[in-house]
Amino acid sequence: MKLFIDIGGTHLRSEIHTGREVICDKCSSRENDLVLFIEKTLSAYGECSFIGISFAGQVENGEIISSPNINVSQKKIKAYFETRYALRLEIDNDLNCAVMAEAENLKTQSIAALYVGTGLGAAVIDGGKLVRGCRNQAFELGHIPYRKAPFSCGCGKDNCLELFASGGGIERWLRYNKREEGSVKPNLEKMKKENDPLAEMFEEALLHAAAILVTLGNPETLVLGGGIIQENSYLVPWIREQIVSMALPTSLEGLHIVQTKLQNAAMDGAKLLEERE
């Protein structure tokens, strides 16, 4: 049996590959500890040779460095499972996983992924290799300084781009302006039609994110994905048109800007972790 997991701030998605069948499941990541979830799965299904995890947080060498929104009782998760069970476990950041799957799907060696969902994330593959940085945190685009917000980000700062250019960010602005209570998924397309200033603020920040990524990463392809991109179909053509005014003109020459065709690139990337050296 092999187990693949995609865990974010809201959901824990899992796929169990038994060789005969694939069992897919989804539960709340707020109510389930990742380590307990894996142990429960292992005791229910028996022998497991590989676990691949796409994780919405910072990860380095099989160890979780930061996970403001996810329950994990063992930060050294790779060492924990590999010493207790005869199996191999690989875990990587969700955007790293997503960009690997996108590169394979689009058959390119030069790609930047920009995902807009609850958060804002990016990752880059250059010359066929993932750009990692020294602690596997390269292109943490959501946390670059942008503008001061009246509330702080999960990372502790109050000026992150993610506070403006993400679904979770806009949701917090709606609550801050007392227009919504509790958890809401912002409908940007509708907000734009109503000339909502928050939609304009979001667009400006998103365009900023895309232009920075293209200017710094200089990819052949920019792929956009995540819940907010998928649910607001106007965004990708809009970025294609508007980015001209923001990014370095020469970095736009020959650039393809596309929307993801993958249902869950992060989960697809978790499966690719097995092939990694």
Ligand SMILES: [Zn+2]
């Ligand atoms: Zn931040």
